[in-house]
Every structure is written in structure tokens, then in C-alpha cells.
Amino acid sequence: MRPFIQFESVSKAFGSVTVVNALDLAIEKGEFVSLLGPSGSGKTTILMMLAGFERPTQGAIYLDGKRIDHLPPYRRQMGVVFQNYALFPHMSVAENVAFPLEMQRVPRAEIAERVERALDMVKLKHLKDRRPSQLSGGQQQRIALTRALVFEPSVILMDEPLGALDKQLREHMQLEIRELHKRLGLTIVFVTHDQSEALTMSDRIAVFNAGRIEQIDDPQVIYDTPRTRFVAEFIGETNLIEAKVASVDNHVAHLSLGAGLSARAHAGNGLSAGQTASFSLRPERIRLGAAPEGSNALDMTIADCIYHGDHMRVQLTHDDFSLVARCERLAGNWTIGASVVASFDPSDCTVLTQ
Amino acid sequence: MFRALQITFGIAIVIFLLMPIFAILPLAFTSSVFLNYPIPAYSMRWMHELTTADVWRTSIVNSLIIGSGATVLATVLGTLASLGMRKGALPMVSLLRTLFLLPMVVPAVVLGVGMQIFLVRLGLASTYLGVTIAHSVLCIPFVIVSVSAALQGIDPSIERAASSLGAPPVTVFRRVTLPLAIPGVVSGAIFAFATSLDEVVLTLFVAGPNQRTLARQMFSSIRENINPTVAAAALLLIIGTLCLGGLAALLRWRQKRSALMTAPSAI
Amino acid sequence: MKAAILRERSGALLLVSPVLVFMAVFFLWPLWAMVTAAFVDDAVSKVLPRTAASIVSWDGQGIPSEAAHKALVQDLRVATDEQALGEAVRRLNSAASGFRTLLGRTIPAVKAASDPAQVDLLTVDPRWKDTRFWVALKEAMPPYTDRNILAAVDMKRDGSGSIVLEGADASAHRLIMLRTLLVAAMVTIACAVIGLPYAMLAASLTGWKRSVLLLAVVLPLWTSLLVRTAAWFILLQNEGLINGALQAIGLINSPLPLIFNRLGVVIAMTHVLLPFMVLPIYSVILGIPGNLMSAAQSMGAGPVRAFWRVLLPLSLPGILSGSLLVFMVAIGYYITPALLGGANDQMISSVIAFYATGTANWGLAGALGLILLVVTTVLYTIYGRFSTSPQVPGA
Ligand SMILES: Nc1ncnc2c1ncn2[C@@H]1O[C@H](COP(=O)(O)OP(=O)(O)OP(=O)(O)O)[C@@H](O)[C@H]1O
Numbered sequence A: 001m002r003p004f005i006q007f008e009s010v011s012k013a014f015g016s017v018t019v020v021n022a023l024d025l026a027i028e029k030g031e032f033v034s035l036l037g038p039s040g041s042g043k044t045t046i047l048m049m050l051a052g053f054e055r056p057t058q059g060a061i062y063l064d065g066k067r068i069d070h071l072p073p074y075r076r077q078m079g080v081v082f083q084n085y086a087l088f089p090h091m092s093v094a095e096n097v098a099f100p101l102e103m104q105r106v107p108r109a110e111i112a113e114r115v116e117r118a119l120d121m122v123k124l125k126h127l128k129d130r131r132p133s134q135l136s137g138g139q140q141q142r143i144a145l146t147r148a149l150v151f152e153p154s155v156i157l158m159d160e161p162l163g164a165l166d167k168q169l170r171e172h173m174q175l176e177i178r179e180l181h182k183r184l185g186l187t188i189v190f191v192t193h194d195q196s197e198a199l200t201m202s203d204r205i206a207v208f209n210a211g212r213i214e215q216i217d218d219p220q221v222i223y224d225t226p227r228t229r230f231v232a233e234f235i236g237e238t239n240l241i242e243a244k245v246a247s248v249d250n251h252v253a254h255l256s257l258g259a260g261l262s263a264r265a266h267a268g269n270g271l272s273a274g275q276t277a278s279f280s281l282r283p284e285r286i287r288l289g290a291a292p293e294g295s296n297a298l299d300m301t302i303a304d305c306i307y308h309g310d311h312m313r314v315q316l317t318h319d320d321f322s323l324v325a326r327c328e329r330l331a332g333n334w335t336i337g338a339s340v341v342a343s344f345d346p347s348d349c350t351v352l353t354q
Numbered sequence B: 001m002f003r004a005l006q007i008t009f010g011i012a013i014v015i016f017l018l019m020p021i022f023a024i025l026p027l028a029f030t031s032s033v034f035l036n037y038p039i040p041a042y043s044m045r046w047m048h049e050l051t052t053a054d055v056w057r058t059s060i061v062n063s064l065i066i067g068s069g070a071t072v073l074a075t076v077l078g079t080l081a082s083l084g085m086r087k088g089a090l091p092m093v094s095l096l097r098t099l100f101l102l103p104m105v106v107p108a109v110v111l112g113v114g115m116q117i118f119l120v121r122l123g124l125a126s127t128y129l130g131v132t133i134a135h136s137v138l139c140i141p142f143v144i145v146s147v148s149a150a151l152q153g154i155d156p157s158i159e160r161a162a163s164s165l166g167a168p169p170v171t172v173f174r175r176v177t178l179p180l181a182i183p184g185v186v187s188g189a190i191f192a193f194a195t196s197l198d199e200v201v202l203t204l205f206v207a208g209p210n211q212r213t214l215a216r217q218m219f220s221s222i223r224e225n226i227n228p229t230v231a232a233a234a235l236l237l238i239i240g241t242l243c244l245g246g247l248a249a250l251l252r253w254r255q256k257r258s259a260l261m262t263a264p265s266a267i
Numbered sequence C: 001m002k003a004a005i006l007r008e009r010s011g012a013l014l015l016v017s018p019v020l021v022f023m024a025v026f027f028l029w030p031l032w033a034m035v036t037a038a039f040v041d042d043a044v045s046k047v048l049p050r051t052a053a054s055i056v057s058w059d060g061q062g063i064p065s066e067a068a069h070k071a072l073v074q075d076l077r078v079a080t081d082e083q084a085l086g087e088a089v090r091r092l093n094s095a096a097s098g099f100r101t102l103l104g105r106t107i108p109a110v111k112a113a114s115d116p117a118q119v120d121l122l123t124v125d126p127r128w129k130d131t132r133f134w135v136a137l138k139e140a141m142p143p144y145t146d147r148n149i150l151a152a153v154d155m156k157r158d159g160s161g162s163i164v165l166e167g168a169d170a171s172a173h174r175l176i177m178l179r180t181l182l183v184a185a186m187v188t189i190a191c192a193v194i195g196l197p198y199a200m201l202a203a204s205l206t207g208w209k210r211s212v213l214l215l216a217v218v219l220p221l222w223t224s225l226l227v228r229t230a231a232w233f234i235l236l237q238n239e240g241l242i243n244g245a246l247q248a249i250g251l252i253n254s255p256l257p258l259i260f261n262r263l264g265v266v267i268a269m270t271h272v273l274l275p276f277m278v279l280p281i282y283s284v285i286l287g288i289p290g291n292l293m294s295a296a297q298s299m300g301a302g303p304v305r306a307f308w309r310v311l312l313p314l315s316l317p318g319i320l321s322g323s324l325l326v327f328m329v330a331i332g333y334y335i336t337p338a339l340l341g342g343a344n345d346q347m348i349s350s351v352i353a354f355y356a357t358g359t360a361n362w363g364l365a366g367a368l369g370l371i372l373l374v375v376t377t378v379l380y381t382i383y384g385r386f387s388t389s390p391q392v393p394g395a
């Protein structure tokens, strides 16, 4: 049994430039999957292949068990929300929403009723006779969403749909979309390059880099145990530690960090003594105190301390080894130049494969 | 001092630019047979002459016939070409575009000589069809410029949206592309009509006495025996072109607004 | 993949092809017809093909052999296309005067004879003994000629076939071309001298003042060219507004000659072409950061120096493309010189029109037209090279 949506070693090249490289991706029905990655990593291209505006150079795409990569967009039954909304400027809001229903030859009376219902759902029924130009950005966004939902497509595709909204409205719309997803049981593929958006909204996140998936997992796994250096750096902030593995026993690796420091880390598969590896340690997992707590404790000096309102970022050094820690406030009389002990759990220090 | 000089200069040039147009208009209503100021008395004599004298009346009718023909021909052909050149699917599109705009550049007399020789060979010289075709050649560039600009203003994602919502290509064209391009088509047609209305040189070469247009009639009237009917005709032309120009400006303004309204930031 | 591109391409081609065909037939072909009219000279050889074949071997001394006579008789007997025959006679008569009457006698005699073999040209008309006519006949036979293009630049071939200058009295095409360039240059300079400060002024103003200045440029563009020319006719004539005003304030006693001379042509053409100068300069100046002049002045440059060293060099592209545009349109101008100029102000377009419509000498009209076309094309190519947004003339 195939997954609901499946990319099977799909490649896409524009001329001699390969933009998507042997992509395998499976999405289940009712899932909210975000495609996250830096600009130019091929997110839009993947979405456009799914919607039918681009054809894969190689590979196959399946929807609900049927191969669809040869179908034109208008036969794929996918609701697409574009970054700039792409509302029809010459039609009223109601006409915009009615358009997909007309295309499906839904009877006239039923169209009116369904449009009404759909607009009611996003609380914009009172705007139905306006032109798109007479709406605010957030209202246009909601109409675009309604138009993509109204014909009950099997999948909703969104390409940075919230990119043009200001921060407050964006957060509001994130909640609204998330809520619609839950209520209607929609399958959503959502492109963004905003990591916090991906983290808050998705069931799973696929992190892209240069046309390949670096990691695909649920948000918490992505954040807590990034598998690659790229993912660790792209999502959130992290301390990248290059260390030599002194010994491995019982899934615990003993590391020598240089400058005479040593620590213990959770060892993944294939880690062996004598090898050098990269590790990721999130700043907020570091606890600062006068005395060691837990199994890892490093003697550090406070090099700098930056106030961020709700938290502080503390720059720690020990000779040429340095760390960034994040804590709510500094206790005691620690000032720049003071000595502290930085403690963390071995399970928070995760090994990166590259 | 410098400022005063600047302002004087500006006013002088504005007068230089506008005075001729405004100077000719009142003479349409002179009662004298001379195109002179001061106007002795006002009368509708020459307006009457313009609308009743055979040469003038037929020339107005001819202008309308040939202008409409050329407008229809140029608008249809030019719109099709603009649609074809739009997506860049054709190789050497810029070469084609240059070719289509060339009639604006080639001196009218040169084209006139060629047209005359060619239409005589085809047996189309001194026919309505011949003159209409000759005018269309001059009108097509204006239509292409205008329609291409309108098409360029259409956000491609709007058409993609329509297609993703289940509209096959023909429907996308009929329901989305065409309605959004219509203002450009109409203003192209207006440009085409105004061009045909004002065309003299080609007409001189390819039209016979039966196809004399208003502009052609004005030309020979100025050349042979100028009288205030010319001013009356000028008034008619100015009012006509100003109406057309106003219409085109209105359309362009609306188009700009609709281009703005597809931009998400416009609230 | 390939099929999709192919389908899209053929769809586009289908849309473009009507215009392509239309333009090829009704734009390129006429231009080609004009060019060939200048070089093709087959009026005689088309009507007298046998004569053409047999006269080639004649050395031009005395009169040709009996065979050529027979061929001519044969050709004349079967020539039934009156119009083509008339063309041929006209062509021959222009090469050797008297040919018309000679053929006028010969043709009926030849057609009336019962046996063509019995016809002797020398007895039909003794003028056939004159070498002059036979030479003209031989020289009219080659289907292509450089006669027209040479005549267009006041040159011809002499008896021995080498190219020589036409006598000073014969024709004045070079003079007219020179005059065309001169008038176009005068108009271009006038437009630049007025247009640059005007564009600068418009760019320095804001609000309604700027709108008025720009409207004054655009409104004439929208007005019929003929209306503008008629208006200048009215203003410039001896009893016109300008002379009337000058006389009324006592500046002059008798009217100034403003019309049917060079001055009138230049004034009216400057008026018509000024927008093509102002608009490119204006758009270039708008692109210059406004604080540049103040910056230059703050560094110690006086306003004049700031203008010379900063504003002028930066607006040069606009001036250059405006000038090219004005010059290019001006050299092809017809209506204004034809209506407001005197006999000595006619430009090359008027001469072309004269040959084409006045004397039906399409060969010469074509040759002059070709020269104008080539010059215009060269100017347009230069213009297209360094003007980023090719603005096209509407006149
Ligand atoms: N039609 C095209 N022709 C050629 N190259 C293209 C085309 N479309 C996209 N590309 C290239 O493919 C790469 C991926 O583009 P894509 O739009 O998928 O990136 P993206 O991840 O969506 O980036 P962004 O976050 O900036 O939207 C880019 O380098 C882009 O230049």
C-alpha cells in the first residue's frame, strides 16, 4: 500500500542545473508537512511538481496510489495557495470562491450555498461583493485559503502563504490554518523558510538543502536531535562542538573537548573510540551555577553577557574552547570575567553525522 | 534672478507648445473666408461646410470606414501576435518584436513608395481594401505595444491559480487572461484608430480620389487653397483624438489600479 | 517533456503566424518591391526576348547582323501586351530620343506584313541605319541596372561604361540630401537647446507645475500632426497671428517672411519633435539622485560648475538618445516641409514622393528611398544599442 502522496526518486533539472535530486518523500493522509529550507533549496519546485506546473525530469509522483506526474494541473484536484494569493482581480470575493465549483460544474444553487458556507467559516461573509483590491492583506489571505478549500480538494498546497503578512497577523493566521487542518482533517503541504512557523504548525518537517532532504521528522525530534550539522544550524541556535572520542561504553561516549576539558555524550550508532566527530548542544540546555550538577560540568569564564529581555545569552570561554549558554537571568554576582560551572546532560549533546 | 529666468523660459515653451493647438480652434467658427485673426464675427458657416460639402463629408465617411477596418484588422492580428510572443516559447522573439515595431521607424514615404508599387501589382491600388491594409501595417505596432504591456502586467500565478482550481487552458484564457488583457486591447485599438485617422503619407501614395480620408483632404486643402473648413476639420479631429486619448488614459489608470490590487501589500 | 514544449511552441507560432504573414506580405514585400524597382530594368528585355538574345554578340559598330533584325521583327509581331509595350517604348525613348516615333512607324508596318521574313527594317524606316538606336536597344537589354542608384547620387555611366559625375545642371539629389541633413541637424539642435533646460526644469518642479509642463509636452503628441501643421500655417502666414502681433506692437512695419521658407519648416518641425527630445531627457534626469547636485555644491562647486561636471554628463544618455530619435524622424519628414516649406526647402522625402506620384519614375524613387531607408536603419540600430527602453516615435 502506497502512502497518500509519494515522490519516488524525483529529480528536476532546469537545463544543466539540477534543482531537485533523487527525492523520496512520503506524506500520509491528514498530515501537515512543512518543507523548510533556505532560499533556492528547491521547495517551490517540489510544490510546483506536485501541483502539476512543473514536470519531473525523472522519477514518479503518486497521489492516493495513482501516478499523477503526467496529469495537467487542472486534473489534479489540489488546492494551491500562492504566496501573493493570486486572487482574480476582476472578480468579486464570492466569484473568486465560486470559481473552482463552477469548474466542477456544481449546480448553481449549490454553488451559492457552498460559497456562503465557506465564507462563513472564515468569517468574511460580509465582504462577498468586494473586489480583492478592497481587502486587507489578511483578508485576501483568508479568501485565497477559502478558494483553495471550497472544492474539497484532496490536498492543500501552500507556498509561503504568510510571507507577506506582518508578524502579528502571521501568528494569528498560523493558528487559524492549524485549526482548519485539525477540524477538516486536511492534508497540507506547506512551504516556508521560517523555522518557527514550521515548528509550531507541522506534524512533520522536511528540512531541505540544495534539493535534498537533510532530515524529515516531527518538530520535536528535529529540534532536539538534529541529525546533520545543516539541520542543527538551520533550526534554532546551537553550539557546534568538534571533539575527539576517547572511549565508548554502554552508549555513552567520553569526549575530549580540547583545552583539558572532557564531557560525556549520548553516543549514536557507529561512533567508535579514536574518531573525531561534531556534536550539537543547544544553548538553553546548559545550566550555569557555582557548583557542578549532573554528569557533565565544565569550568568556564564569562566572556560576555547580552541582555535580550526575556533571557540572557552568555558567552563562555575556557582557553580556546567556547560555548554560548542561554538562561533566564544571571544569579549571584557573576560579572564578566567571573568563573562559572556549565553543566548539561549527556543526552542533550547529540552527535551529528556530518 | 535665475529663478525668474527659469520661470519665463518655462512659460514661453509651454506657450510655444500649446499655442498652435489653441490658436486654430476659434477659427472654426469664423465668419470670414480667411483664416485670420481678429475674427470678425462668429458663425457656424464652416462647420456647416464641413458636414455638407461633398468632398469633406465623403472624406469623413472614408476616414471612419478605413479607420474602423484598419483598427479591427490591426487589433485582431496584433492581439494574436502579442499572445503568441508572451510566454517566450518561440525562438527569436525579440527579433520578431523588432520586425513588428519596424513600421513605426521606416519613413512613411519609403513605405509609401513600396506600397504603391506593390499594391499596383496586386491590383489593390486605389481600393478601400488596399488603403485599409496599408493603414493596418502602421497600426499593428501600436496594438502590439499596448497589448503586450497589458499581458506583461498579468501575474502568471493568477493563471496558475485558475488552472489549479480545475480550469483547463481554454477556460483559463477565457475567464482570466482575456478579461485582464481587455483594457490593453481596447487602448491598443484606440491608438490604432487614432493612427489611421491621422495618416496622410501612405494615403497619398495608395489611395485614389474615392478613398480620400479626412487627413488627406486637409492636406490638399492646406496645400491648394486653405480656408476655415480646415480649422473646422481640425476642431473635429482634436475633439475626436482628445476623447480617444481620454478613454485610453482612463483605461490605463484602471489597469494600473488592477495591477496594484494584485499586489498583496495594497490594503 | 519535449512534447509539451513542442506543443506550446507550435501554439505560439500559430498565434504569431497571421501577423508574420501579414507583415511579410504587406510590409517587407513592399519594401523589397521598392528596392527591386531601383535595380530591375527588364521593361525592354521582357517584350523583346529574341532581340535580347541575338544582340548580345553585336560589337556596337555599324548596325547588327541580319539575324538581329529578324529577331526584332519577330518580337514586335508577337508583342500583344499594349501596356508592357508602352513601358518598353517609354524606356527606349528616354535612352535615345526619337525612338518613340521610330517604333511608332515600325510596329504597324511589321504587324501588317504578311510574311515576316520579307520585312526589311531599313526600308520600313531608314533611321534603323543609325547606330544610336541600336546602341540604346542593346544597352536596355540587361535586366538589372545601377542607373537609378547612380542617378540618386548624381552619377551616371559614360559611353565607355565608367562611372562619372552628372553635369552640375542635370540633377540636384546630393544638394537635397545635404539639405535634408542640414534641416534635420538644425531641428535636432533646436530641440536639444530647448529640450534640455525644459526637461531639467520639469524635473526640478513638483506638483501641478510639473504636471503642466509635462502635459504641454504630451498634449501636442496626442494632437493630429495635420492639425499642428495647419495651426503653424495659420500662425506663420503673412497675415497670421505672429506677424499681426509684431505689427500691432510696432516692432515691424511689413510682415516677416515666416512661411514657405527654411525658418517656418524648422519652427514647425521643432514643435512637432520637441516631445521626443524632452521625454527621454526627462526620464534620465529623474533617475539622477536629487541630492547629487547639492552634494557637488557642498563640495565647493558653483551651480554652473555643478551643472557642467555633474548634471550634464549624467543626462548625456538622454540627450543622445533624444537627439538620435529626433534626427532619425526628421530626415524622413514629409508633411511639414511639403506644406510649410518653399521650393528650396524640400527634403528627400518630397523628392521621392515627386518621382513616385508625379512622374511614376519608380526606379529613381526606389533608389532614393533605399538610401533613406538605409540611413534610417543605421540610426535606429545605433539608437537601439544604447537606449535601454526603445521609445518609438509616433509621428
Ligand atoms: N524556471 C526555472 N528555470 C531555471 N531555474 C529555475 C527555475 N525555477 C527555479 N529555478 C532555480 O531552482 C532553484 C530552486 O528554486 P525554488 O524556487 O524551488 O527555490 P525555493 O526553495 O522555493 O526558494 P525560495 O525560498 O527563495 O522561494 C533556484 O536556484 C532557482 O534559481
Ligand SMILES: [Mg+2]
Pocket: A043, A044, A045, A159
Ligand atoms: Mg519558493
